[in-house]
Amino acid sequence: MLRIENLTKTYSSGFIPRRTTAVCNLNLEIEKGEVFAFLGANGAGKTTTIKAILNIISPTEGRIWIMGIDNRQKEARRKVGFLPDQPYFYDYLTAKEFLFFTARLYGMPKTEISEKIYSLLELVGLHEDAYLHLRKYSRGMLQRLAFAQALINDPELLILDEPMTGLDPLGRKQFRDIILGLKERKKTIFFSSHILSDAELIADRVGIINKGHLVNIGKLDDLLETQIQEVEITFQINNSQLPELKKQYPNLISRDSKVLIKVPSEQHTMEVIRELETRGGHLISVIPHKRNLEEIFVEEIKRS
Amino acid sequence: MKSFVIAANTFRETIRNRIMYNILFFAIFVIGVSLLVSDWSIHQQAKILKDFGLAAMSIFGLLIAIFIGIRLIYQEIEKRTIYMLVTKPIARWEIIVGKYLGLILTIAVNVLVMSLCLFAVDYLLEGFVNWELTPAILLIYVEIMVVIALATFFSTFTSPMISALLTICLFVVGHLSPILKLFLHTHTNTIFKLILQGIYYAVPNLEYFNIRTAVVESLPLPHHFLFYALFYGIGYVGILLLISSFIFRRKDLK
Numbered sequence: 001m002l003r004i005e006n007l008t009k010t011y012s013s014g015f016i017p018r019r020t021t022a023v024c025n026l027n028l029e030i031e032k033g034e035v036f037a038f039l040g041a042n043g044a045g046k047t048t049t050i051k052a053i054l055n056i057i058s059p060t061e062g063r064i065w066i067m068g069i070d071n072r073q074k075e076a077r078r079k080v081g082f083l084p085d086q087p088y089f090y091d092y093l094t095a096k097e098f099l100f101f102t103a104r105l106y107g108m109p110k111t112e113i114s115e116k117i118y119s120l121l122e123l124v125g126l127h128e129d130a131y132l133h134l135r136k137y138s139r140g141m142l143q144r145l146a147f148a149q150a151l152i153n154d155p156e157l158l159i160l161d162e163p164m165t166g167l168d169p170l171g172r173k174q175f176r177d178i179i180l181g182l183k184e185r186k187k188t189i190f191f192s193s194h195i196l197s198d199a200e201l202i203a204d205r206v207g208i209i210n211k212g213h214l215v216n217i218g219k220l221d222d223l224l225e226t227q228i229q230e231v232e233i234t235f236q237i238n239n240s241q242l243p244e245l246k247k248q249y250p251n252l253i254s255r256d257s258k259v260l261i262k263v264p265s266e267q268h269t270m271e272v273i274r275e276l277e278t279r280g281g282h283l284i285s286v287i288p289h290k291r292n293l294e295e296i297f298v299e300e301i302k303r304s
Numbered sequence: 305m306k307s308f309v310i311a312a313n314t315f316r317e318t319i320r321n322r323i324m325y326n327i328l329f330f331a332i333f334v335i336g337v338s339l340l341v342s343d344w345s346i347h348q349q350a351k352i353l354k355d356f357g358l359a360a361m362s363i364f365g366l367l368i369a370i371f372i373g374i375r376l377i378y379q380e381i382e383k384r385t386i387y388m389l390v391t392k393p394i395a396r397w398e399i400i401v402g403k404y405l406g407l408i409l410t411i412a413v414n415v416l417v418m419s420l421c422l423f424a425v426d427y428l429l430e431g432f433v434n435w436e437l438t439p440a441i442l443l444i445y446v447e448i449m450v451v452i453a454l455a456t457f458f459s460t461f462t463s464p465m466i467s468a469l470l471t472i473c474l475f476v477v478g479h480l481s482p483i484l485k486l487f488l489h490t491h492t493n494t495i496f497k498l499i500l501q502g503i504y505y506a507v508p509n510l511e512y513f514n515i516r517t518a519v520v521e522s523l524p525l526p527h528h529f530l531f532y533a534l535f536y537g538i539g540y541v542g543i544l545l546l547i548s549s550f551i552f553r554r555k556d557l558k
Contacts, residue, residue: 011558032453054391057556060372088384090313093318104309149388 001052001157001188002030007062009212011049013266022048024212026062030205031187032156035179037193037220039297044193045212047085050161053190054082066157078106081155085162085192087142091135095145097151098134106153120148139166147175158182160191164198176202200293210299214264215299222294223296231263231288233272237281245279258284306394318372322484326364327414331361331421337406350430351520354500357422358440358516365415365448366475369407373455373477374467377552399551404545408449412554415445423470439530440519446537447513451475453544454508460552477503479509506541 007026010019023045030036040046051057053064053072069076089098094119103113122125124144134142143166150158163179164172172195179189179202193199199206200220207217216223236246236257246252247257249272253260257283264268273283337356342425344352355538377400391401419441427436458467477484485503491497513533520524 051557056387057558058388058554074393075396076393077391080391082387082391084384086384088387090317090385090388092317093313097316101309102388102392105306105389105394106395107306214470273396 001032001034002028002190004028004049004053005063005065007049007052008060009052010043010058014211019289021212023052023209024215025047026208026209026212027169027216028217030188032188033183033205034203035183035189035191037191037199037206038197038209039193039206039293040209041197041301042194044209046209047161048212049209050082050159050190050192053159054080054269064253079087079153079156081150081158083146083150083158083160085165086141087146089134089142089145092133094131094133095121095137095148095255096130098145102149103152108153116152120151123204124148140168140171143167144171147178155187156188159298160189162193163191164193164195172198186298196294206293208297210301211270214294215303220293223293224247228265229289231265231269231286233261233269233276233286234284235259235261235281236284237276237279240246241279241281245276248275305398306392307405310389310394310402311401311409312347314403315409318407318410326368327417327421328521330360330364334422334425344528346440350426350434353426354422354434354437354520355408357425358437358444358520361415361418361422361441362444362447362516363409365419365444366451368414369411369448370450370455370468370471370475372407372410373452374459374464374471376407376452376456377459377548378462379465382556382558384483390557393509395554397545397557400456400460400545400552401548404452404541407452407456408431411448411452412445415441415448436443436519436522439525440516442530443515443533443537443558445515447510450478450508450510450513450537450540450544453548457544457548457551458522460548460555474507475510479514481507481511509536512536 004026007023008021009023010021010026012019026049038046038049046201047056049297052059053066053071058072065072066076066080071077089100093101093204098118099117100113104110107114117130118127121130124147126141126148129137129141134145137145143163147163150160162176162178167175169193176198179191183202189202191199191202203220205217205219206223208215237259241256242252242254242259246254249261251262259276261272261276263272269286273286277283334353334357337353362500377386380399380403386399390396419437419495423433426437451471454466455471455508462470479503484500488497488500488504490499514528515525515533517523
């Protein structure tokens with residue numbers, strides 16, 4: 001669906017030109033129906049990559065294909081929806097006029113547009129503000145409208161640059177639900193985000209970029225699965241066993257007749273369970289604690 | 305063609321930016337001139353009205369052309385609304401052509417209303433509609449089209465301030481074309497002649513579109529003059545838009 005090959009982008013700035021590399025030798029392939037989260041700190045190269053994909057900027061080196069078409073050709077963008085990191089709109093238009101304009105840019109026939117506009121405005125919760133000029137919209141409302149325009153052409157590939165920025169918790173939940181709905185409809189979604197908890201909930205695969213270099217890429221489940229930190233085992237056990245157990249497991253926490261033991265790895269879990277069962281205990285729960293995406297992200301950034 | 309969609313939006317933008325207010329000033333100016341010369345004979349009054357009216361129409365139109373034209377592309381980049389265009393299935397040249405068409409449509413409406421205003425005041429004075437003014441108005445409009453194309457060209461690669469300066473410079477040089485030609489005939493220095501020749505052919509001959517005196521004085525125009533002037537103006541616009549599109553094609557829109 002999307003293929004990036006050896007993408008490098010350098011900028012020259014200043015009176016005596018100094019070259020800065022925003023993205024360096026990036027290779028990525030996004031499959032159809034995949035939700036890919038592109039993570040990175042500010043200035044890591046996320047937006048530069050997105051701009052290169054959409055032909056807003058030209059790569060210094062490398063090539064990009066969208067649905068097998070060179071991204072420099074306008075046909076490549078026919079089935080692409082884009083949500084920019086900041087909503088940049090014509091503020092003299094109303095929401096309805098703006099969506100009509102966007103639909104016409106995709107070449108949609110006038111007869112189909114009205115219905116589509118109303119369903120999209122309803123989807124993003126702006127149907128009551130359809131005739132309001134955009135200069136009167138709040139940041140959150142503009143972000144919702146930006147999402148609506150990204151969906152106007154029923155895209156196969158959605159590119160979302162920081163989609164959750166500027167939204168209140170309700171808006172974030174709404175956006176998350178829309179993205180999950182699109183995921184169910186097998187749409188391909190490429191999004192950059194700072195909000196890692198959202199990425200964790202939505203993405204199938206994650207790529208982490210730092211200083212223009214892709215430092216980690218993989219399926220979200222794999223990334224999180226390989227990173228189990230500890231396992232919490234909860235047992236119900238006779239209080240008479242507690243002194244012995246406390247000697248054996250100094251980090252044991254007990255309340256009433258329940259004990260909680262934290263085991264540093266999966267390997268020791270079965271040993272502990274067997275030990276407690278021989279002491280007449282009843283297993284209540286075993287909870288593995290994985291590192292969340294945020295912890296993995298911070299570690300990767302520090303390492304690179 | 306997607307250019308028409310962009311043109312319609314540009315037209316809406318310029319109209320909503322209230323640029324049509326200039327028409328009000330034009331109307332006041334034309335009526336003011338007719339009142340100022342009310343003691344003169346009807347023939348003289350009409351002549352002065354037409355002379356001043358056409359000159360004012362040209363100035364008002366050109367002022368709008370320069371000050372909107374220089375911001376035409378630059379503003380889209382500065383406000384990043386250009387992202388909404390380039391990320392759609394549109395070629396970059398379609399954006400340039402669309403923005404240009406939108407602005408010349410606005411100016412067309414503007415010139416049309418100013419013309420109606422001039423015709424109306426002239427009718428009140430002379431008692432008939434003076435259609436002879438039409439070729440002069442048409443060429444004022446073609447001149448404005450050329451100036452907008454110049455401003456659009458500069459706005460693809462430089463700031464509005466520099467675009468304004470360059471457009472005004474070329475506008476002045478464009479009106480001095482006959483003098484340049486005269487210099488070409490009188491100077492013998494080869495290098496100087498080559499430079500002058502370069503400027504003469506590169507800069508649009510805007511004085512070619514000025515037939516105001518001829519129309520007001522009812523002087524005859526050369527055969528097919530209007531056709532050649534239109535061809536020259538539209539050809540020049542075409543070349544400028546082609547170069548603008550070429551520059552804009554690979555421009556990084558940071």
